[in-house]
Amino acid sequence: MSAGPKGAPQRNAKIGVLAVQGDFAEHAARLRALGCETIELRCAADLDAALDAIVLPGGESTVQAALLEEFAMAEPIKRMIETGTPVLATCAGLILLAREVEHANGRSDSRAPFERAGAPGAIGTLPVQVRRNAYGRQLASFHAEAPLRSNKEGEDEAPNIPLTFIRAPQIVATGEGVETLVSVDEAPVAVRFGNQIGITFHPELDEDNALYQLFLGLIDAHA
Numbered sequence: 001m002s003a004g005p006k007g008a009p010q011r012n013a014k015i016g017v018l019a020v021q022g023d024f025a026e027h028a029a030r031l032r033a034l035g036c037e038t039i040e041l042r043c044a045a046d047l048d049a050a051l052d053a054i055v056l057p058g059g060e061s062t063v064q065a066a067l068l069e070e071f072a073m074a075e076p077i078k079r080m081i082e083t084g085t086p087v088l089a090t091c092a093g094l095i096l097l098a099r100e101v102e103h104a105n106g107r108s109d110s111r112a113p114f115e116r117a118g119a120p121g122a123i124g125t126l127p128v129q130v131r132r133n134a135y136g137r138q139l140a141s142f143h144a145e146a147p148l149r150s151n152k153e154g155e156d157e158a159p160n161i162p163l164t165f166i167r168a169p170q171i172v173a174t175g176e177g178v179e180t181l182v183s184v185d186e187a188p189v190a191v192r193f194g195n196q197i198g199i200t201f202h203p204e205l206d207e208d209n210a211l212y213q214l215f216l217g218l219i220d221a222h223a
Contacts, residue, residue, distance in 0.1 A: 003146060004140075005119065012036070012037070012108050013034065013036045013037070013040065013052040013053060013193050013216060013219050014036070014037045014038075014040075014049065014050060014051055014052050014055065014167070015030070015031055015036050015037070015038050015039070015051065015052060015054070015055060016039045016040075016041045016046065016049065016051040016053070016054045016055070017038050017039070017040055017054075017055045017057065018041045018054070018055065018056050018057060018068075018073075018077075018093070019042050020041075020042060020063075020064055020067040020068065020071065021059045021060060021063045021064050021067060021071075021144065021190075022028065022057040022059020022060065022064060022203060023057050023058050023059060023091060023202070023205075024040065024055070024057045024059075026037055026057075026204040026205065027028050027055045027057050027090075027204045028040070028055075028073075028208070029163055029204075030203075030204050030212060031055070031212065032161055034209065034212060034213075034216065035079070036216070039051065039159070041054070041073065042071070043073070044071060044072045044073050044076060044188075047076045049064055049078070050163070051085065052078065052085075052092065052219050052222070053085060053086040053088070053168045053215070053218070053219055053222075054075070054077060054081070054085060054086070055087070055088045055089075055093070055219050056087060056088070056089040056090070056093025056094075056097060056123075057090060057091075057092070057093055058090050058091030058092045058093060058166070058202055058204075059091075059092045059146065060092060061092035061096060061121075062081075063096040064092055064096060064122070065095075065096060065121070065122035068096070068122050068123075068169045069122065069176060070183035070220075074122045074123055077123055078123045079126055081097075081123065081125045081195065081196060082125060082197050082223045085110075085155060085195065085216065085222065085223055086196075086197075086218035086219055086221075087125075087195065087196050087197070088154070088197045088199070088200065088201075088202070088211075088212075088215045089126070089196070089197065089198045090166045090199045090200070090201070090202055090203065091166065091167075091168060091169065091202060092169075093129075093202060094126075094130060094169055094198040094200060095121050095169050095195065095197060095199075096121045096122045096130060097121055097124070097125060097126040097198055098119060098120070098121045098122050098124065098126055098128050098129065098130040098198070099120050099121070099124050099125070099126060099127050099128065099129070099175070100119070100128070100129040100130065100173075101119060101120065101121050101129075101130050101132065102129070102130070102131050102132070102211060103132075104164075106198070107150070107190070113201065118182045124199050125196060126191075126193055127174065127175025127177070127178055127193060128171050128173065128174050128175065128178060128179075128191060128193075128197050128198060129170045129172050129173035129174075129184040130171055130172065131169060131172050132172075133167055133169065134166075134168065134169055134170030134177065134187075141164075141165055141166045141168075142165050142169065143162065143163065143164050143165070144162075144163045144165070144184055145159055145160045145161065145162055146160060146161065146182050146183060146184050146189070147159065147161075147182070148160075148161045148181055148182055148190070148210050148211065148214075149182070150181065150214055151180055156159075159210065161182065161206075161208045161210050161211065162208050163182070163184065163189065163201045163204075163206075164201055164202045164205045164206055165189075165200065165201045165202070166201075166202055166205075168189075168200045168201060170187065170200065171187065171188045171191060171198070171200060174188060175193075177193055177194070178191050178192070178193045179191060179192045179193070181197070181211075181214070182194050182199075189201055190211065194197065194213075195218055195221070195222060197209075197218070199211065
């Protein structure tokens, strides 16, 4: 893959989108519209492709985590992220990525031991603590707007972006080095840690591309 101008997002990037469950098709469509090649990741062999980045989509985190283990994908994805491959994780994907996951009621679920309170998600590379379904169930879904702070040099005012929350998790604590990109009511809803972006809402359901541009910009740093 050839590098574009310094600081410019890669438009010919090859991005793997986890496709075992959830809204992977929406992410793939958005990335293709931005000029990227997408590969649906359904088994461990799909990870052998020369991927520039990975997307972990929203959906059912317990189902996704179980399938990641069944298809022997969790550890290879974790190794890729730990060695610098950029990752965008949204909603359920954030739960998979978080180092600590708890239920909204604080109790363990014996059917999902990887998600008992304080345990890591299935991948567990992002130093945040996440509470599942903290904003309520499907009927409690809501829309908001808030500034995206990318800390670009010379940026005078951060622009507002649309935020669509559906059975969203909540980031209740962040570790050292985690940068808040977007916050609502003083709580972080999008964060970045090195090559990892974790988001509680669904950017694939809105027309704004700012977070995708930020994600694609991480590829230059890893190239």
